[in-house]
Amino acid sequence: MSARNHEQWSSPPKLAEGEWVDSRIYSDQAIFEEENEKIFKHAWIPVCHESELKDAYAFRTMTIANEPVIVVRGKDMQVRAFLNVCPHRGNMIERRPSGNFKDGTPSGTPKRMTCMFHAWQFDMKGKCVYISRQEEGYQDRLCTADVGLRELKCEVYFGGFVWVCLDDNIEMTVEDWAAGALDCLAPSLNEEPLEVFHYHKAIIPCNYKLWHDTNCEFYHDFLHYHNRITGFNDAYFARKNSGFKNGHINVGSFEVQYDNYEGFHSREELSFPHLPPNHWYMIDMFPGVNFNLRGSALRCDLMTPLGPDKVMIEFRGLGLASDTPEERQTRIDHHNSIWGPFGRNLHEDLIAVTAQGSCMHPNAEKRNILQGRHENETIHDENGMRHYYHEWGRWLNRSPSNPDEEFDESLIAQSSGEQAAVQASA
Ligand code: FES
Numbered sequence: 091m092s093a094r095n096h097e098q099w100s101s102p103p104k105l106a107e108g109e110w111v112d113s114r115i116y117s118d119q120a121i122f123e124e125e126n127e128k129i130f131k132h133a134w135i136p137v138c139h140e141s142e143l144k145d146a147y148a149f150r151t152m153t154i155a156n157e158p159v160i161v162v163r164g165k166d167m168q169v170r171a172f173l174n175v176c177p178h179r180g181n182m183i184e185r186r187p188s189g190n191f192k193d194g195t196p197s198g199t200p201k202r203m204t205c206m207f208h209a210w211q212f213d214m215k216g217k218c219v220y221i222s223r224q225e226e227g228y229q230d231r232l233c234t235a236d237v238g239l240r241e242l243k244c245e246v247y248f249g250g251f252v253w254v255c256l257d258d259n260i261e262m263t264v265e266d267w268a269a270g271a272l273d274c275l276a277p278s279l280n281e282e283p284l285e286v287f288h289y290h291k292a293i294i295p296c297n298y299k300l301w302h303d304t305n306c307e308f309y310h311d312f313l314h315y316h317n318r319i320t321g322f323n324d325a326y327f328a329r330k331n332s333g334f335k336n337g338h339i340n341v342g343s344f345e346v347q348y349d350n351y352e353g354f355h356s357r358e359e360l361s362f363p364h365l366p367p368n369h370w371y372m373i374d375m376f377p378g379v380n381f382n383l384r385g386s387a388l389r390c391d392l393m394t395p396l397g398p399d400k401v402m403i404e405f406r407g408l409g410l411a412s413d414t415p416e417e418r419q420t421r422i423d424h425h426n427s428i429w430g431p432f433g434r435n436l437h438e439d440l441i442a443v444t445a446q447g448s449c450m451h452p453n454a455e456k457r458n459i460l461q462g463r464h465e466n467e468t469i470h471d472e473n474g475m476r477h478y479y480h481e482w483g484r485w486l487n488r489s490p491s492n493p494d495e496e497f498d499e500s501l502i503a504q505s506s507g508e509q510a511a512v513q514a515s516a
């Protein structure tokens with residue numbers, strides 16, 4: 091048989107349940123909204139890095155599941171997170187992406203978060219410290235103690251990342267949430283303070299999970315000329331792809347042959363602590379974050395879904411805070427030559443997911459997206475994606491291969507090989 095007609099093209103693939111997904115999970119508005127409600131509002135999200143809030147009164151703003159969030163460093167140097175929403179009439183308190191409250195502004199009192207609408211003020215612990223014309227308007231019916239900000243769960247963990255969770259009732263710490271997935275990089279990232287040296291963001295016309303998929307599978311290294319030249323050898327094909335509880339995965343390391351690519355050199359001299367020279371680990375965390383350490387530079391991608399077919403990806407590059415200016419420049423060169431906005435690899439991935447996104451827009455006919463490669467849970471196996479969608483199905487109680495149906499744990503566990511991976515890595 092050669093090409094297929096519509097009926098053949100639309101019928102279920104010749105693979106087992108759990109080895110493909112329905113493309114509507116990448117395009118459906120209701121599913122997107124449900125993901126925000128059921129997943130993003132209940133997961134730990136590493137919203138930024140502590141080095142972006144170096145001084146007391148420094149702040150950074152972001153959103154989680156469309157909710158405005160502000161992260162601030164107090165006078166006591168502790169980092170705290172709040173909803174960036176005024177308790178008076180629901181105005182967004184701070185609209186700048188980052189800054190410092192130490193100095194006043196025309197509508198802001200020094201060392202306070204000031205809502206510009208009616209000038210209520212809050213300290214760095216979220217306590218309301220000033221209500222304009224309080225007694226005149228509220229007499230003794232309402233006072234500052236009644237109108238503090240909504241504080242959010244916040245932990246600084248794993249090399250200084252600031253993790254926030256909107257759910258007060260989450261029972262897991264970030265360590266529990268990671269379930270061992272961060273262990274392979276923890277010694278390298280926790281040895282000494284890190285610093286963000288690169289930040290850029292991109293708004294991409296595709297579903298956030300398509301970006302996460304590119305990080306979860308390495309079969310697409312055929313897309314990356316650099317990776318083929320510096321990587322395709324026995325050690326590369328033996329890299330393990332391991333699943334962890336809560337939908338996270340690791341891609342094991344090997345030694346990259348940077349010298350094989352014209353103009354590139356070994357990164358041994360600036361290796362992160364405890365990392366063998368030129369090694370390369372990846373960690374993909376549910377629902378949309380990636381830590382990627384290539385010898386001398388750490389990259390972190392954070393995905394913020396903006397719509398079923400729109401995602402904001404924030405890319406951070408990190409090095410050691412102790413770098414000399416020369417070391418820092420070399421690290422930046424290493425990072426940017428592969429992962430900068432004009433780097434060798436990043437735009438290749440962006441072109442691929444944008445092309446996927448253009449075939450999976452909200453009005454597109456549903457398609458079957460295959461993830462059925464089995465290669466002994468090594469790098470070209472697609473077990474990382476299967477593991478992710480198994481978790482996704484559980485959180486939404488929808489079958490990834492037929493989102494109109496409820497999730498059936500037993501059907502997927504049989505075919506994905508995912509259980510074995512989780513147990514092996516537990
Ligand atoms: S809405 Fe913030 S002070 Fe009124």
Ligand SMILES: [Fe+2]
Nearest residue numbers: 304310314439
């Ligand atoms: Fe890639």
